[in-house]
Amino acid sequence: MEEQNRIVVTVGHKAKPEHFVLAREMAEKLGAPFAERGNISLAAIRERYGVPFVMIAKERLVVDTQDGELYFHPGMAHLRLKNLRRGESDHLLRAIDIAEGARVLDCTLGMGADAIVESYGAGATGEIVALEKSPVVAALIAHGLRTSEGERPSTVAAMRRVHIVCADYLDFLRAQPDKSFDAVYFDPMFRHPFTESAGIHPLRLLADPRPVSAEAIQEAKRVACRRVVLKESSKSEEFARLGFTEFEGGKYSNVRYGVMRAR
Ligand SMILES: C[S@@+](CC[C@H](N)C(=O)[O-])C[C@H]1O[C@@H](n2cnc3c(N)ncnc32)[C@H](O)[C@@H]1O
Structure with missing residues (x-):
């Protein structure tokens, strides 16, 4: 399955304007949908979009998976x-x-x-x-x-x-x-x-x-x-x-x- 069909991009709970910018940028780059977050849980987003991965733009970019979070760390x-x-x-x-x-x-x-x-x-x-x-x-x-x-x-x-x-x-x-x-x-x-x-x-x-x-x-x-x-x-x-x-x-x-x- 192509990766863009497996991921949705959203923002963190306390999203700042720059998080929205980053999330939309990532969604476009990955050819993935951008999910309006509101008060919805990640599990609900995953279910709604039928995808295993959720990329979240917050203070750092994180990919939420069933096995935990993936993020850059030096x-x-x-x-x-x-x-x-x-x-x-x-x-x-x-x-x-x-x-x-x-x-x-x-x-x-x-x-x-x-x-x-x-x-x-x-x-x-x-x-x-x-x-x-x-x-x-x-x-x-x-x-x-x-x-x-x-x-x-x-x-x-x-x-x-x-x-x-x-x-x-x-x-x-x-x-x-x-x-x-x-x-x-x-x-x-x-x-x-x-x-x-x-x-x-x-x-x-x-x-x-x-x-x-x-x-x-x-x-x-x-x-x-x-x-x-x-x-x-x-x-x-x-x-x-x-x-x-x-x-x-x-x-x-x-x-x-x-x-x-x-x-
Ligand atoms: C063991 S990890 C590399 C870890 C890395 N050396 C580090 O320091 O974090 C292997 C990575 O290579 C990527 N990879 C595997 N086959 C590839 C290919 N044919 N072309 C490009 N990347 C590939 C995988 O998706 C994976 O992210």
């Missing part, structure tokens, strides 16, 4: 940036071998934490393009990255520099010239067993769950000048299936980064 990136400022290294940045001014194609934006860390690592002259298949997730995270405040100026600057494109990574990769990015990165949903997830992570209800194809890796190798990186659980057979033989990551960590060097 929390996960926060700790990693704190460690980087202390001079510690980050496994992802080592895997993509980040340098000042790097051009990184992050094929799987998700909640945006990795993209913020990449952006911080590549600095003001870097270029981070982050792709997301789900229009709702792309719109939610793009809004968060564009407007979120209250962090250190260097974190805010890193968030603002991430350029989000709502696209399928295979389509996007096919359209890129050879060697147009330094690194191409994939962090797919596939490794997470669907049964384990249901009540835990509302992203899973919206995310594209397909595994990375061999063709996507081939295209990524063509587009990357230096590295193609895949994040997976440490024991994943995806690394072998897709031809990754070199790894980065903590010895005892349950995730690893598979690294392919471009020739």
